Amino acid sequence: MTxxxxxxxxxxxxxxxxxxxxxxxxxxxxLGLLIVLVLFYxxxxxxxxxxxTVGNQLAILQNAAFFGIVAFAMTLVIVSGxxxxxxxxxxxxxxxxxxxxxxxxxxxxxxxxxxxxxVAVAFGGLTGVLRSYFGVPTFISTLAxxxxxxxxxxxxxxxxxxxxxxxxxxxxxxxxxFGTIPVAAVYFVIAAIIIGVVAQKxxxxxxxxxxxxxxxxxxxxxxxxxxxxxxVMMISALAASVAxxxxxxxxxxxxxxxxxxxxFDAIAASIIGGTVLSGGKGTIVGTLIGVVFIAALLNxxxxxxxxPYAQQVVRGAVVLIAVLVNVWRTRRAPIx
Amino acid sequence: xxxxxxxxRGLTKRFGTVTALNAVDFELHRGEVRALxxxxxxxxxxxxNLISGSLTPDEGTIELDGQKVSWSGPRAAQAGGIAVVHxxxxxxxxxxxxxxITLGRWPKKGGxxxxxxxxxxxxxxxxxxxxxxxxxxxxxxxxxxxxxLVEIAKALVDEPQVLILDEPTxxxxxxxxxxxxxxxxxxxxxxMSIIYVSHRMKEIPLVADSLTxxxxxxxxxxxxxxxxxxxxVAELISGEDKSASDVTKRDRTAAPAxxxxxxxxxxxxxxxxxxxxxxxxxxxxxxLLGSGRTEMLETIFGLRDDATGExxxxxxxxxxxxxxxxxxxxxxxTSEDRKGSGIVPLLGIAENLLLSARGRVxxxxxxxxxxEAKIVDTVMNSMSVRASSPQQEIGTxxxxxxxxxxxxxxxxxxxxxxxxxxxxxxxxxxxKAQIYGLIRELxxxxxxxxxxxxxxxxxxxxxxxxxxxxxxxxxEELIGSQGTAERILALAMRQENNK
Numbered sequence: 115m116t117x118x119x120x121x122x123x124x125x126x127x128x129x130x131x132x133x134x135x136x137x138x139x140x141x142x143x144x145l146g147l148l149i150v151l152v153l154f155y156x157x158x159x160x161x162x163x164x165x166x167t168v169g170n171q172l173a174i175l176q177n178a179a180f181f182g183i184v185a186f187a188m189t190l191v192i193v194s195g196x197x198x199x200x201x202x203x204x205x206x207x208x209x210x211x212x213x214x215x216x217x218x219x220x221x222x223x224x225x226x227x228x229x230x231x232x233v234a235v236a237f238g239g240l241t242g243v244l245r246s247y248f249g250v251p252t253f254i255s256t257l258a259x260x261x262x263x264x265x266x267x268x269x270x271x272x273x274x275x276x277x278x279x280x281x282x283x284x285x286x287x288x289x290x291x292f293g294t295i296p297v298a299a300v301y302f303v304i305a306a307i308i309i310g311v312v313a314q315k316x317x318x319x320x321x322x323x324x325x326x327x328x329x330x331x332x333x334x335x336x337x338x339x340x341x342x343x344x345x346v347m348m349i350s351a352l353a354a355s356v357a358x359x360x361x362x363x364x365x366x367x368x369x370x371x372x373x374x375x376x377x378f379d380a381i382a383a384s385i386i387g388g389t390v391l392s393g394g395k396g397t398i399v400g401t402l403i404g405v406v407f408i409a410a411l412l413n414x415x416x417x418x419x420x421x422p423y424a425q426q427v428v429r430g431a432v433v434l435i436a437v438l439v440n441v442w443r444t445r446r447a448p449i450x
Numbered sequence: 451x452x453x454x455x456x457x458x459r460g461l462t463k464r465f466g467t468v469t470a471l472n473a474v475d476f477e478l479h480r481g482e483v484r485a486l487x488x489x490x491x492x493x494x495x496x497x498x499n500l501i502s503g504s505l506t507p508d509e510g511t512i513e514l515d516g517q518k519v520s521w522s523g524p525r526a527a528q529a530g531g532i533a534v535v536h537x538x539x540x541x542x543x544x545x546x547x548x549x550x551i552t553l554g555r556w557p558k559k560g561g562x563x564x565x566x567x568x569x570x571x572x573x574x575x576x577x578x579x580x581x582x583x584x585x586x587x588x589x590x591x592x593x594x595x596x597x598x599l600v601e602i603a604k605a606l607v608d609e610p611q612v613l614i615l616d617e618p619t620x621x622x623x624x625x626x627x628x629x630x631x632x633x634x635x636x637x638x639x640x641x642m643s644i645i646y647v648s649h650r651m652k653e654i655p656l657v658a659d660s661l662t663x664x665x666x667x668x669x670x671x672x673x674x675x676x677x678x679x680x681x682x683v684a685e686l687i688s689g690e691d692k693s694a695s696d697v698t699k700r701d702r703t704a705a706p707a708x709x710x711x712x713x714x715x716x717x718x719x720x721x722x723x724x725x726x727x728x729x730x731x732x733x734x735x736x737x738l739l740g741s742g743r744t745e746m747l748e749t750i751f752g753l754r755d756d757a758t759g760e761x762x763x764x765x766x767x768x769x770x771x772x773x774x775x776x777x778x779x780x781x782x783x784t785s786e787d788r789k790g791s792g793i794v795p796l797l798g799i800a801e802n803l804l805l806s807a808r809g810r811v812x813x814x815x816x817x818x819x820x821x822e823a824k825i826v827d828t829v830m831n832s833m834s835v836r837a838s839s840p841q842q843e844i845g846t847x848x849x850x851x852x853x854x855x856x857x858x859x860x861x862x863x864x865x866x867x868x869x870x871x872x873x874x875x876x877x878x879x880x881x882k883a884q885i886y887g888l889i890r891e892l893x894x895x896x897x898x899x900x901x902x903x904x905x906x907x908x909x910x911x912x913x914x915x916x917x918x919x920x921x922x923x924x925x926e927e928l929i930g931s932q933g934t935a936e937r938i939l940a941l942a943m944r945q946e947n948n949k
Contacts, residue, residue: 315816315817316815316816316817317808317809317812317813317814317815317816317817318815320801320804320808320817321808323794323796323797323801324794324797324801324805327794327795327796327797328790328791328793328794328795330785330787330790330791331785331790331791331792331793331794331805332794332805333773334751334753334773334783334784334785334791334792335773335777335805335806335859336773336774336777336778336805336806336809336810336863337805338774390796394794394795394796394797395796
């Protein structure tokens with residue numbers, strides 16, 4: 115702070131904190147989304163008596179956990195102005211690597227998990243470096259990895275599941291804390307909190323928003339734009355890897371065919387949650403709602419016996435509608 | 451010459467409570483070149499937009515060749531005989547010259563583009579300019595001056611009766627400017643009427659028959675160019691005779707140098723510039739567009755790989771400069787491109803202010819909301835940023851408040867040296883005055899600034915010392931009250947007269 119400013123600093127005007135809070139709630143973008151979600155829940159529970167049972171809700175949570183962790187990281191990626199479509203293949207590679215390392219190579223379990231994550235982060239770093247230093251759009255590099263990593267996973271396992279006989283591993287994937295709460299749900303909540311706090315409360319997190327909002331301005335303001343993008347891609351890869359390990363635990367095997375379409379659900383949840391595809395805007399809370407919405411939608415459609423092919427159509431339509439609503443809403447926003 | 455082609459009566463346009471144009475009469479004769487002059491915000495673009503159908507007047511009438519017209523939009527005005535060449539190019543870089551000239555009017559034959567007809571149209575338009583630009587060349591690969599010509603040719607396709615040129619020379623060098631001015635005279639000789647909007651006073655007598663001065667939305671006067679001196683014009687534009695401003699300029703050259711620049715060279719732009727900036731000094735860099743001003747600031751801030759030369763901060767030579775490194779040394783840069791490289795539009799004003807502070811005067815990892823609120827409050831108060839709350843998205847604020855946000859970012863981070871590139875571009879008069887005041891006050895507290903601007907009047911007003919940059923070299927230095935607007939203008943233009 116310069117002296118001139120200190121001298122001129124007026125007594126801080128008492129900010130009307132109550133009206134401000136009220137205004138914030140009114141303008142809270144996720145509020146409308148939350149209402150839609152509640153209405154959706156009401157509709158589904160009316161349509162199917164099974165929907166609102168504890169068991170079913172826990173099942174929704176279990177599924178939500180799997181792609182939710184990836185969706186949170188994806189929100190950071192999209193906010194930073196990038197995209198990651200390699201997450202499904204990254205999850206499959208992680209699962210396959212774990213199977214090969216543990217079953218074929220006899221690597222200790224814990225070490226294998228660490229190794230898998232390190233490889234994932236390295237791939238994330240690769241797309242980040244390609245983006246930051248060589249100008250390769252992440253859409254292209256992760257599209258390449260989308261194919262290549264899946265292929266690598268299939269090469270490693272010959273496309274056969276590799277059973278991992280471990281009670282403990284199975285528990286860490288499908289067990290229930292205190293007999294009721296799925297362990298996966300705990301990961302989900304922890305991931306939401308960690309990434310949410312990173313996004314809102316750390317210099318890095320706010321830098322992600324600045325970089326996605328205007329990379330040039332961020333550079334001139336001294337934000338390490340390249341580094342931020344690389345780290346974001348690493349976080350995304352790590353999250354995908356965790357999702358892959360989680361899925362492996364649920365299946366008790368290393369498997370190269372898991373997580374097909376994971377990228378779609380993760381991106382869709384972000385977009386439904388209000389993340390702007392061109393970057394600079396989006397919240398973890400919004401994505402959390404988006405994740406629950408998609409998980410409930412998938413679950414509800416199964417309960418109602420919707421034709422599986424028709425389910426795909428519905429999923430696609432929902433994303434399209436979400437984008438249209440976002441565009442419509444931003445266009446209505448007052449621009450002085 | 452006596453036939454009136456365009457006749458505006460009592461044109462008035464209001465935006466909310468602001469009257470941008472107030473009962474302006476405007477008459478243009480066939481074959482006349484009329485210069486339209488005025489400060490930013492005087493109403494030049496408003497009247498241009500009214501005549502060319504981008505805006506509709508609240509009151510008043512427009513007659514074209516005796517017919518009352520009321521355009522439904524720019525396309526209608528264009529079809530009706532009024533063409534505009536805007537300051538910003540509207541060319542598609544990847545398309546050919548011919549395709550660009552005929553853009554939006556591509557002739558079709560059996561569902562396909564009729565290439566030969568298209569080329570004929572383009573050739574005809576270019577022929578009026580009498581310039582040799584190949585029709586098949588890719589526009590993006592042409593030099594800027596040629597792109598400007600393509601832009602004009604595009605406006606000529608519909609054979610307009612009135613052609614409006616908005617700052618057509620702003621991106622051109624001296625030689626190119628002269629060629630363009632001659633071309634405008636040729637067009638006028640064929641009976642076309644031209645409205646010429648420009649800031650460059652020197653061009654007016656070379657190209658215009660008459661001039662109209664606007665100030666605060668009013669027409670101040672219309673004169674034949676032959677009957678008025680440039681001093682009189684300057685007075686009409688500013689609305690005050692040039693009495694000394696109330697800023698006390700100081701000679702700070704005895705104070706220690708905080709920034710020294712030695713023999714900076716940028717290929718084709720700067721040919722070896724050296725100077726030093728002293729503590730608490732406001733150093734103005736005056737020069738025409740393309741004189742290398744921006745490149746110089748970019749070089750200091752570490753944004754150019756093609757630059758050579760030395761930059762010293764407090765006596766220490768700084769090699770391998772980068773924005774991060776310079777900010778860590780207390781040097782900040784604000785770009786002339788506020789939208790593109792200044793603000794992060796979707797973030798709140800508070801977050802925009804804090805971008806450089808975080809990790810410097812604030813911790814590197816966690817946010818400190820209380821300290822941040824304090825800094826934001828201080829900066830917003832001292833700069834009188836007007837926003838509904840610190841969370842309001844900066845993209846929704848006025849240009850002046852956005853600019854305060856960008857400069858405030860440097861203050862929030864405790865910067866000691868400010869490199870300000872056109873800090874008042876697109877900012878209203880009130881905000882301008884506030885920005886000048888702020889820069890002076892910072893100087894009093896020991897902050898040094900380099901102030902780059904195309905508006906020589908403001909350089910004269912704000913700066914302790916002025917360097918005249920011409921064709922990539924520092925030619926003169928004016929200290930304190932030597933730096934009057936007239937003197938600066940004369941020196942900045944000197945080269946042009948020699949050629």
